[in-house]
Amino acid sequence: MKEQIRDLLSKHGTLPVAVSDIADDADLYAAGLSSFASVQLMLGLEEAFDIEFPDHLLNRKSFSSIQAIEDTLKVILEEEAA
Amino acid sequence: MNVLAEVQGKSLVERARQAAAVAGQFADDVDREGRFPHEAVAAMKEARLLGIQVPVHLGGEGASIADIAEISSIISQECASSSMIFAMHHIKLSSEVEHGIGDAWHEGFMRRVADEQLLIASSTTEAGIGGNLRNSICGIEVEGDICRLTKEATVISYGEQADAILITSRAHPDAAMTDQVMTVFLKGQYTLEKTHDWDTMGMRGTRSEGFLFKGEAPKEQILPQPFAEIAAESMLAVCHILWSGVWYGIAVNAVARAQDFVRKAAKANPGSMPPGALRLAEVSSKLQLIKSNVIAGLQKYDEAKANPASLTSMGFLVAMNNIKLASSQGVLDVINHCMLIAGIAAYKNNTPYSLSRHLRDAHSAQIMISNDRILSNTSNLLLAHKQNTSLLG
Numbered sequence: 260m261k262e263q264i265r266d267l268l269s270k271h272g273t274l275p276v277a278v279s280d281i282a283d284d285a286d287l288y289a290a291g292l293s294s295f296a297s298v299q300l301m302l303g304l305e306e307a308f309d310i311e312f313p314d315h316l317l318n319r320k321s322f323s324s325i326q327a328i329e330d331t332l333k334v335i336l337e338e339e340a341a
Numbered sequence: 342m343n344v345l346a347e348v349q350g351k352s353l354v355e356r357a358r359q360a361a362a363v364a365g366q367f368a369d370d371v372d373r374e375g376r377f378p379h380e381a382v383a384a385m386k387e388a389r390l391l392g393i394q395v396p397v398h399l400g401g402e403g404a405s406i407a408d409i410a411e412i413s414s415i416i417s418q419e420c421a422s423s424s425m426i427f428a429m430h431h432i433k434l435s436s437e438v439e440h441g442i443g444d445a446w447h448e449g450f451m452r453r454v455a456d457e458q459l460l461i462a463s464s465t466t467e468a469g470i471g472g473n474l475r476n477s478i479c480g481i482e483v484e485g486d487i488c489r490l491t492k493e494a495t496v497i498s499y500g501e502q503a504d505a506i507l508i509t510s511r512a513h514p515d516a517a518m519t520d521q522v523m524t525v526f527l528k529g530q531y532t533l534e535k536t537h538d539w540d541t542m543g544m545r546g547t548r549s550e551g552f553l554f555k556g557e558a559p560k561e562q563i564l565p566q567p568f569a570e571i572a573a574e575s576m577l578a579v580c581h582i583l584w585s586g587v588w589y590g591i592a593v594n595a596v597a598r599a600q601d602f603v604r605k606a607a608k609a610n611p612g613s614m615p616p617g618a619l620r621l622a623e624v625s626s627k628l629q630l631i632k633s634n635v636i637a638g639l640q641k642y643d644e645a646k647a648n649p650a651s652l653t654s655m656g657f658l659v660a661m662n663n664i665k666l667a668s669s670q671g672v673l674d675v676i677n678h679c680m681l682i683a684g685i686a687a688y689k690n691n692t693p694y695s696l697s698r699h700l701r702d703a704h705s706a707q708i709m710i711s712n713d714r715i716l717s718n719t720s721n722l723l724l725a726h727k728q729n730t731s732l733l734g
């Protein structure tokens with residue numbers, strides 16, 4: 260799942276650094292993730308995983324690192340399966 | 342300490358009215374001369390209003406954002422520039438109160454603000470960045486225990502009169518533009534070389550000149566939390582709410598003047614309805630909309646503070662952006678209506694019904710962080726956030 264997140268991040272994140280240089284737990288906002296890019300990334304994730312982000316997970320924390328994105332996706336996939 | 346006891350025996354509203362009365366006395370002169378309202382700010386200090394937001398255990402009174410919005414509105418009814426200075430000071434202080442507690446230097450600073458009634462200015466706007474406050478070009482350099490910053494700060498309200506400036510920059514010179522910090526520099530720790538003057542349409546008393554800022558201070562003065570979090574968790578909401586309090590106050594006074602005009606006409610012609618009366622009824626409903634908007638913002642902020650995840654949620658950001666948009670546009674609509682009511686008496690300067698200063702001051706609202714910038718931010722959020730369809734929730 261992290262690989263797919265990394266692919267989407269390099270496509271939509273418009274980061275000034277290479278995604279391969281970013282650790283799983285590194286702060287994406289500090290790496291230069293803008294609010295515009297975070298929404299583009301979210302739309303990309305929705306398409307790729309065929310999910311919808313519920314409002315309560317649309318906050319800064321959900322997109323704060325690659326690990327946080329994976330955790331958020333797992334919560335959504337679980338909620339949608341339930 | 343007798344002064345303090347005497348002041349604290351009065352309610353915040355009484356103290357605000359005391360400062361507002363002084364602000365009103367000099368409002369036209371401040372506007373005409375484009376000068377700092379030093380009498381009004383001295384009256385705020387005398388009423389001990391600059392430290393009220395500081396928590397009680399640090400020597401303040403723990404006033405809420407609602408209290409401060411009410412005071413902003415009261416002062417703005419007399420002088421919008423004075424009120425904007427009061428509001429901007431408290432917006433900066435809110436970053437300290439929300440994000441500086443537990444840090445020895447910042448707690449000491451808050452104590453000083455309360456004890457000495459220090460006036461705090463803000464520098465986010467930068468040459469090449471404009472109002473895009475979540476980006477910085479300049480970066481702070483930390484060397485040993487010292488931090489140094491140079492910034493082309495194109496707008497710093499009351500920069501020359503302030504006792505401290507809270508200033509944003511990149512976290513270090515090589516950081517991404519969005520990786521920012523905010524630092525407190527005290528008077529004496531910086532120099533300001535004037536680059537832009539402030540000869541404006543309105544808000545002439547805020548003295549929002551541009552400067553080349555150069556500062557050097559102990560590095561503890563950098564707020565420990567990233568500015569991205571400070572902006573998201575408190576500053577943007579407090580900013581939009583307190584600014585709206587100021588703009589609401591301008592609108593209230595415009596309506597009060599229009600109402601005086603209509604009542605005077607009614608007394609002059611007993612038994613007949615004055616021509617402006619219908620417009621007055623209409624504008625009273627417009628004013629109520631702005632008021633409801635600000636109150637809804639205050640309630641939302643209180644609810645969100647009780648649940649920190651929702652403070653940074655997209656829904657909350659959309660709501661706060663909407664509050665700024667609605668009150669900044671609403672105030673102009675209200676004044677425009679009041680102009681139709683009082684006609685030439687509103688258009689002229691120096692009549693009891695004049696709305697020239699109100700209209701000019703209120704025009705700053707849409708450009709103080711450009712409404713177009715805010716709209717484009719909201720349009721991005723709305724690609725993700727779906728509206729809450731309930732009336733009460």
Ligand SMILES: Cc1cc2nc3c(=O)[nH]c(=O)nc-3n(C[C@H](O)[C@H](O)[C@H](O)COP(=O)(O)OP(=O)(O)OC[C@H]3O[C@@H](n4cnc5c(N)ncnc54)[C@H](O)[C@@H]3O)c2cc1C
Pocket residue numbers: 429462463464465466467470471472473496497498499544547549705708709710711713714715717
């Ligand atoms: C009374 C007053 C007091 C102020 N005090 C301070 C202060 O103390 N400290 C401080 O730092 N700043 C202060 N400011 C500055 C304020 O916060 C804004 O930064 C400033 O008003 C924006 O200036 P601008 O219009 O040149 O810049 P920009 O924000 O760059 O906007 C310029 C124009 O470009 C357009 N635009 C730009 N970007 C976008 C976008 N993304 N989407 C859509 N349209 C866009 C808008 O139409 C806008 O009119 C003050 C402003 C006023 C009016």
